[in-house]
Amino acid sequence: MKLLAKFTSRRRSLDDLVFDSVNTVFMLALCVVMLYPMLNTLAVSLNDATDSVRGGIYLWPREFTLYNYEHVFNEAQLMHAGLISVLRTVIGTALSVFCTAMVAYTISRQYFVLRKFVTLAFVLTMYLNGGLIPTYLLMRELSLIGTFWIYIIPGIIGVFNLIVVRSFIEGLPETIFESARIDGAGEFTMFFRIALPLSLPVIATISLFVAVGQWNQWFDVFLYNSSKPELSTLQYELMKILQNSNASMSSRTAADAFANAENVGNNVVTPTSIRAAMTIIVSVPIICVYPFLQKYFVKGLTLGGVKG
Amino acid sequence: MSLQQTTTPVAPNPIKPKVKPTGFKLFIKKCKEQKVLLLMSLPFLIWLFIFRYVPLYGWTMAFQDFKPARPIFDQEWAGLEHFEFLFTNARFFEVLRNTLAMSLINLVLGFITAIGLAVLLNELRNLSFKRIVQTISYMPHFLSWVVAASIVSYALSMENGIINIVLMKLNLISEPILWLGVGEYFWGIIGGADVWKNVGWNSIIYLAAIAMIDTEQYEAAEIDGASRLQRIWYITLPGMKPVIVILLIMNLGYILESGFEAQYLLMNPMNMDFAENLDIFVLRYGISMGNFSLATAAGIFKTVVSFIFLFSANAIAKRLGEARLF
Numbered sequence: 001m002k003l004l005a006k007f008t009s010r011r012r013s014l015d016d017l018v019f020d021s022v023n024t025v026f027m028l029a030l031c032v033v034m035l036y037p038m039l040n041t042l043a044v045s046l047n048d049a050t051d052s053v054r055g056g057i058y059l060w061p062r063e064f065t066l067y068n069y070e071h072v073f074n075e076a077q078l079m080h081a082g083l084i085s086v087l088r089t090v091i092g093t094a095l096s097v098f099c100t101a102m103v104a105y106t107i108s109r110q111y112f113v114l115r116k117f118v119t120l121a122f123v124l125t126m127y128l129n130g131g132l133i134p135t136y137l138l139m140r141e142l143s144l145i146g147t148f149w150i151y152i153i154p155g156i157i158g159v160f161n162l163i164v165v166r167s168f169i170e171g172l173p174e175t176i177f178e179s180a181r182i183d184g185a186g187e188f189t190m191f192f193r194i195a196l197p198l199s200l201p202v203i204a205t206i207s208l209f210v211a212v213g214q215w216n217q218w219f220d221v222f223l224y225n226s227s228k229p230e231l232s233t234l235q236y237e238l239m240k241i242l243q244n245s246n247a248s249m250s251s252r253t254a255a256d257a258f259a260n261a262e263n264v265g266n267n268v269v270t271p272t273s274i275r276a277a278m279t280i281i282v283s284v285p286i287i288c289v290y291p292f293l294q295k296y297f298v299k300g301l302t303l304g305g306v307k308g
Numbered sequence: 309m310s311l312q313q314t315t316t317p318v319a320p321n322p323i324k325p326k327v328k329p330t331g332f333k334l335f336i337k338k339c340k341e342q343k344v345l346l347l348m349s350l351p352f353l354i355w356l357f358i359f360r361y362v363p364l365y366g367w368t369m370a371f372q373d374f375k376p377a378r379p380i381f382d383q384e385w386a387g388l389e390h391f392e393f394l395f396t397n398a399r400f401f402e403v404l405r406n407t408l409a410m411s412l413i414n415l416v417l418g419f420i421t422a423i424g425l426a427v428l429l430n431e432l433r434n435l436s437f438k439r440i441v442q443t444i445s446y447m448p449h450f451l452s453w454v455v456a457a458s459i460v461s462y463a464l465s466m467e468n469g470i471i472n473i474v475l476m477k478l479n480l481i482s483e484p485i486l487w488l489g490v491g492e493y494f495w496g497i498i499g500g501a502d503v504w505k506n507v508g509w510n511s512i513i514y515l516a517a518i519a520m521i522d523t524e525q526y527e528a529a530e531i532d533g534a535s536r537l538q539r540i541w542y543i544t545l546p547g548m549k550p551v552i553v554i555l556l557i558m559n560l561g562y563i564l565e566s567g568f569e570a571q572y573l574l575m576n577p578m579n580m581d582f583a584e585n586l587d588i589f590v591l592r593y594g595i596s597m598g599n600f601s602l603a604t605a606a607g608i609f610k611t612v613v614s615f616i617f618l619f620s621a622n623a624i625a626k627r628l629g630e631a632r633l634f
Contacts, residue, residue: 019536023428027441030425033504034444037459040470044462055468099352106349113338118349125360127561127615131607132587133594134366137376138359154359157352187344216452219569223595239454239573246461246488246576272462279455286450291443301512 038283045069045276049269068277071269077229078237078278085215085233088151092214097207100157101199104165105191119166122159136223145224148231151214158213161206164300168202169195205300208293212286238278245271370605376598390605400589400606406495407585411566413499415559421507423548426514427540445508453505457573460501464488488574491582498570513555514548521547553625561618564610586610 039059044052045068047061056062072078106112107119130138135154144150172195180190196203218235225231290297339346370390372383394400425445432438448456463470464487472484487493525543534542568587575583584592586606594603 015535019431020433023431024437026428027432027437031441031444034447034508036470037463038447041459041462052468057468102348103352106345109345111342112345112349113335113342114346114349114353118353121353121356125356127618128364128611129360130363130366131604131611132590133600133604133607134363134369136595137366137600138363142358153355156355187342187348191348212450216450216454218452218454235452235454238458242454242458242461242573246574275458275462279458283451283455287447290446290450294443294446298512298516301516 038287041276041279044273045280047273049273052273053270068269068273069281072274072277072281077232078234080230081232081234081237082281084148084231085235088148088217088233089211089214092152092155093207093211095152096156096158096161096210097203100161100206101165101196101203102191103157104162105169105195106187107162108166108169108195109187122157122162126159139224146228146231150224151217151220154220155213158206158210161209164206165199165202168199168300172198201296202300204293205296208290208297212290215282215286234278234282238275238282241271241275241278245275366604367608369601370608372601374601374604376600386601390602391609393602394605394609402581403584403586403589406582407564407566409495410498410571410585411563413495414502414566415563417499417503418506418510419552419556419559421503422510423514423545423552425507426511426518426548427544429511429515430518430544431536431540442508445511447508448505449509451505453569453573456501456505457570460497460504461488461574464497488576489578491579494574494579494582497574498567501570501574502567513551517548517551518544557618557621557625560621561614563617564613 036059040057043057043059043061046064046066047057048063048065049068051063103118103122107115109115112118129135139145139150139154144153176194176198177190180194185193216235218233218239221231221233221236222239226236369383371385371387373386373389374383429438429442432441462468464472466472466484466486469484469487471487472481475481476484487497521543525547526539529539529543564586566585566587568585571583571585572588572591575588586609590603590606590610593599593606
């Protein structure tokens, strides 16, 4: 009996060992697949543009240069696009998070007369929307086309975020609000002094969602403001570079790439090298921020997924 | 509970008023008492009405010969002419085929890979390794589709694309393939790109579902001598079932949303016949060609079909006795 038990336990641990090894190898492979494209782009962005055309750049630049970045930073149009990207991200996130939290607070109050109505009105729009063309015409009627505010106002409250924040505030202990009310606090005070500070984890989560959404957005620039270069954003500029290289793809050879190369002094940039540098510039802020908020967004997403 | 009820501001006075206001009067009274809350939410209710409900009125355009130059209320009615045009248009059926195909591929691939990743992550013993893998797998989700499309098109390129290089090294192909130049490959490329971008992110919700499973079940199974795979098959997966069903229903409602950005950004004249989906069709007819009525008709078709799918999936889940959305 003892022998049998020993035998089965050893067999099981061998099974376990095989499973764990295969699983670990799989996870490492997954990490390579996720990271390689970014690292490769980084290497290309730091490599001399004419040298890159020869190929063979994997994880490390062969002829190191910062010229691709210098070229991007020297272009006034791209710098301005960067400014607009930052502005829309900062203003858009601040306004959106504040407004979302405020409405979420009102519909988290069980005694609020319009609680059900407001909640339903918002949730319905998750499934019902007018579609692209009617929305476009509305923006035209409202004279929002060609302005900066079209990046901010139409999407100021996201329904998913609203539900996530509401669920969080509902989960706060009601007694805190009670005692504040007894001390004579009004709804505004309770929102600013209690609900907002206590909801910081969920505020961090939706700030990340909104900021990433704003920073990554290019479609509204393309749809509404493509004739306004002064309102262009980094993502849209990158998108235009990508579209150009797609269009010329059918006839792309190394010779063409040389022909496309832009000669500035001794240094040369190609669409590929500029695209790589732009990709890195656009991605770095996000890659630096999201790991620190991981704890929060995992929680926020789970909450919204379960209750929404 | 009782504390909450006695102290709600609706009835702050413990002495009952002589005549208890009812119906509309009560509503007005409450509104007066809660004017701060109303002040905080009404502006956004107005915003909601203008930006989300007014465009619904635009659906009438689908039944008109809409001329942008004319006022909205002074348009010529066209009946179902635009819908007839859509359903007799060969291109529309191609577009519909692309939309459904890409959507189904994304749905199936997305579900299988995310569930699989969640299960395997859950089996990792080393928690810091698990955290690192998770962090890395979330990264592509936060990158924009412009960046993702740029990466995908570079990885698939003829001369330096890593996919061609690896396949050549493995002797699977004899010469580089112009992946984005062959329409037949496009659905697969979109499916793969979507998995790359979202698999980590989508696994979060399943990991949360796994965390809810009672650990006693695993202990009991271990005592009974169940292997790792058996535990996954008989405990983990059944434990995730309610979440899987809910997400499946929600996603069926989006069956005609095959995504827009990936397709639009990776589309080129060579693969267009397989890349164009409903959203791109609407954009092309509506914005580029100015045929607002036809584009709106296609948009309405999309919404109506989505609703039908959502409600049928929900009804089926109800009949099967599964968790459901509403």
